[in-house]
Amino acid sequence: MPYGASIPIEKALDPHGDVILAYEMNGKPLSRDHGYPLRVIVPGVVASRSVKWLGKIIISTQESTSHWQQNDYKGFAPNVDWDTVDFKKSPAIQELPVISAICNPLEGERIKVVDGKIKMRGYAWSGGGRKIIRVDVSGDGGKNWQAADVLESDEARHPRAWGWTLWSAEIPVSAKSSTVQLCAKAVDSQYNTQPENFENIWNLRGVLANAYHRVNVILQK
Ligand SMILES: Nc1nc2c(c(=O)[nH]1)N[C@H]1C(S)=C(S)[C@@H](COP(=O)(O)O)O[C@H]1N2
Ligand SMILES: [Mo]
Secondary structure, eight states, X not given: OOOOOOOOHHHHHOTTTOOEEESEETTEEOOTTTTTTOEEEOTTXXXXXXXXXXXXXXXXXXOOOSHXXXXXSBOOOTTOOTXXXXXXXXXXXXXXXXXXXXXXXXXXXXXXXXXXXEEEXXXXXXXXXXXXXXXXXXXXXXXXXXXXXXXXXXXXOTTOOOSOEEEEEEEEOOSSOSEEEEEEEEEETTOOBOOSOSGGGOOTTOOSOOSOEEEXXXXXX
8 A cells, every 4th residue: 555645735835835845855865764766845744744755746636545644643532442433534634733842851860959950951843834932841740830941043933933943941849859740831833832631632543642741850959
């Protein structure tokens, strides 16, 4: 079964949509794993639409009938399971929701507390070219928050902010606790933000899983 994907014609033709057919990356031919000799890049859209080893482009009123367009990469209500799922009832995922990740520290890491604070860093990203305008971090499981420092190296503007946004923060932690839960949530240029818990957004394919990133660490005083 050949791989296939569809994107809306509005995205494909949008002069600001930046959809490209790529034959090289960073001045070198694409590697085989990344789609040599030719792949589509659809920025701001779930990567499953960036078809590698491209064979054909079809302009059609019908979506691709491929498994990955029709019966995968779709979201459902938390109660839907593999016995009750009807893939025809949900649209294929295109633009992804806003998300962020804490890259340091890692889950379970022992952290030295300096002046009552610990350091965090990570990345954030949103679909549809929406820019990350803020990343909030918490050192107590989400009760208290502060804005992280967002690295403004990327000049891309909404709605053409396709890349990751890096951030770092120094967050105060309780002198009383031996373990704390660090959290991060990002805000994009449409003021979308992340849901608090995965329970609320659980779905059988595990997609669109953009709840707060939570990392539990052990404090060394
Ligand atoms: N032909 C083809 N293209 C494909 C896929 C595939 O299985 N076959 N996987 C898609 C998915 S789900 C992803 S996440 C990206 C991965 O691209 P990368 O390997 O360059 O990171 O390719 C997309 N393009
Ligand atoms: Mo993927």
